[in-house]
Amino acid sequence: MLTIQTPEAVMFWFLAPLAVISAIGMLLVKKAVHSALLLAWVMITLAIFYIAQDALFLGIVQIVVYTGAVMMLFLFILMLVGVDASDSLTETIRGLRPIAITAALGFGGLLVSLIGRATLGREAAGLVDANSEGNVQALAKLLFSTYVWPFEVVSALLITAALGAMVLAHHQRSVPRATQREQAIARFRGASLGSAAGLPNPGVFARHNAVDVPALLPDGSAAPNSISATLKARGDMLESTQFELSEVDNTVTEEK
Amino acid sequence: MNPYNYLYVSALLFTIGAVGVVVRRNAIVVFMCVELMLNAANLTLVTFSRINGTLDGQVVAFFTMVVAACEVVVGLAIIVTIYRSRRSASVDDASLLKR
Numbered sequence: 001m002l003t004i005q006t007p008e009a010v011m012f013w014f015l016a017p018l019a020v021i022s023a024i025g026m027l028l029v030k031k032a033v034h035s036a037l038l039l040a041w042v043m044i045t046l047a048i049f050y051i052a053q054d055a056l057f058l059g060i061v062q063i064v065v066y067t068g069a070v071m072m073l074f075l076f077i078l079m080l081v082g083v084d085a086s087d088s089l090t091e092t093i094r095g096l097r098p099i100a101i102t103a104a105l106g107f108g109g110l111l112v113s114l115i116g117r118a119t120l121g122r123e124a125a126g127l128v129d130a131n132s133e134g135n136v137q138a139l140a141k142l143l144f145s146t147y148v149w150p151f152e153v154v155s156a157l158l159i160t161a162a163l164g165a166m167v168l169a170h171h172q173r174s175v176p177r178a179t180q181r182e183q184a185i186a187r188f189r190g191a192s193l194g195s196a197a198g199l200p201n202p203g204v205f206a207r208h209n210a211v212d213v214p215a216l217l218p219d220g221s222a223a224p225n226s227i228s229a230t231l232k233a234r235g236d237m238l239e240s241t242q243f244e245l246s247e248v249d250n251t252v253t254e255e256k
Numbered sequence: 257m258n259p260y261n262y263l264y265v266s267a268l269l270f271t272i273g274a275v276g277v278v279v280r281r282n283a284i285v286v287f288m289c290v291e292l293m294l295n296a297a298n299l300t301l302v303t304f305s306r307i308n309g310t311l312d313g314q315v316v317a318f319f320t321m322v323v324a325a326c327e328v329v330v331g332l333a334i335i336v337t338i339y340r341s342r343r344s345a346s347v348d349d350a351s352l353l354k355r
Contacts, residue, residue, distance in 0.1 A: 168333035
């Protein structure tokens with residue numbers, strides 16, 4: 001016979017609405033990162049529910065696997081694809097949203113009313129007996145006796161998934177990589193011999209040698225090709241002229 | 257309060273996830289909604305395990321988590337591959353077979 005204590009009821013009525021509101025917010029927010037954070041919160045709530053329901057092992061696994069590994073993987077891919085690639089919330093298929101919401105109301109209403117009407121025919125049992133020797137021990141006993149075959153199949157599934165991800169991530173070159181010899185020939189047969197010996201290093205030596213300052217040519221002008229094209233495009237480039245002798249403060253301060 | 261209340265939460269979360277899969281256009285958000293549906297199913301399994309007084313539901317929920325982890329790995333790899341070739345993570349852009 002299962003009796004639910006008041007603390008669990010308080011926890012439930014506090015966290016369950018929060019979980020549902022966060023899940024709805026997940027659909028409404030524009031940015032994918034915010035969706036991911038709301039989903040992480042829903043998963044933490046579910047972990048608390050698991051622990052409250054005597055599923056200690058699953059609660060910890062939920063936090064470690066879902067909020068830890070899976071959500072970090074999601075955020076990692078989001079960063080890779082571009083955080084500001086925000087979802088356009090305009091519907092592309094006409095009438096999709098009203099239909100989806102109507103169908104969801106119908107489906108949700110059906111589920112809720114079914115759960116409300118269904119009866120198990122007996123009292124809820126609770127897990128006190130099943131967990132008497134510890135939740136993890138009892139789960140391990142089941143996993144390695146009754147469910148040992150599904151367990152092995154799942155391990156095969158994990159290996160297959162890892163292999164599949166490797167195959168998908170494998171990137172075949174369309175053009176063979178240029179050898180050192182080919183690179184040298186291309187340098188000398190290029191548009192000008194000026195770059196044959198390599199490009200000038202950035203920085204005004206003895207004054208400032210940072211990568212964002214163009215080097216000075218013998219005639220005193222700045223050498224634009226001594227700076228990385230990326231820095232130039234970003235506008236993160238300093239003027240060499242500010243490091244000229246006349247500009248620099250030459251007064252020697254005596255160290256005490 | 258009785259443990260059946262957890263089932264209502266789970267039904268609501270599952271429905272919200274289903275709406276998200278249909279309504280959202282960003283493939284990653286669609287994928288997160290699938291995860292939400294899987295989690296809702298897990299909550300059902302754990303609750304029924306408690307109601308029935310056996311741990312079988314928890315073992316099945318454990319298997320669901322493993323399958324979900326596999327699914328995330330392969331699914332995100334597919335999304336990255338599509339993004340690499342089409343520069344977009346929107347599910348509406350991957351409609352080459354239509355024309």
